[in-house]
Amino acid sequence: MQDASTHYTGNVMTTTQWPRDERPRERLLAHGPEILSDTELLAIFLRTGTTGMPVMALARHLLDEFGSLRGLMTTSHNGFCRVKGLGTAKYAQVQAAMEMARRVMDEPVRQGDPLISPEETRRYLRSRLGTQHHEVFAGLFLDNRHRVIRYQELFRGTIDGAAVYPREVVRHALDFNAAAVIFAHNHPSGIAEPSQADISLTRRLKEALGLVDIRVLDHMVVGHGEVISLAERGLM
Incomplete structure (x- = not known):
């Protein structure tokens, strides 16, 4: 048997x-x-x-x-x-x-809902970007009460990076009538540590959007299981 x-x-x-x-x-x-x-x-x-x-x-x-x-x-x-x-x-x-x-991960961050906490934003962005094989640069566009207007993938790149054009970013922000934006991109390597290029890009975008009175609240870098905030690091 x-x-x-x-x-x-x-x-x-x-x-x-x-x-x-x-x-x-x-x-x-x-x-x-x-x-x-x-x-x-x-x-x-x-x-x-x-x-x-x-x-x-x-x-x-x-x-x-x-x-x-x-x-x-x-x-x-x-x-x-x-x-x-x-x-x-x-x-x-x-x-x-x-x-x-x-x-399920997206449910707390739906159109018209306010962002409650940085951790909630991290979870949302990790669910959106954490499994991408190529680099994706995205924006979470908000109104003046930090309610979500739109999540938008702005640029897609190769495994090595994505070309990001500030003029196009400004155009999208104006189209969405955004008062603020949180940027995010993934590192397909899995290592979320921001590069010097990430920091420089964030400052260029902040300057460009500031000219049209749109605030950049943060730029988050998504790795495998970790999301690093440039704002929390004081790199904005």
């Missing part, structure tokens, strides 16, 4: 065939998702393995292949589908899950 942990259905092992107290889903329901490892969370998402590879083994293989959950969740369609056991359907599931998480 086979042990429950080695039962297969059509040569593909599922999470429902493990001992109950070892199943990731049951552990999540009993103790909360925070106790699960990345492998267990991914196994719940995948639900089944492939022929010759149980779901936990597949989950470990994918984390090794992509380096992390982040690497897996943010890879391209082609990069995702080239791995045995994955395909377009699973890729669509990943993208839907990412977008749902992004929208």
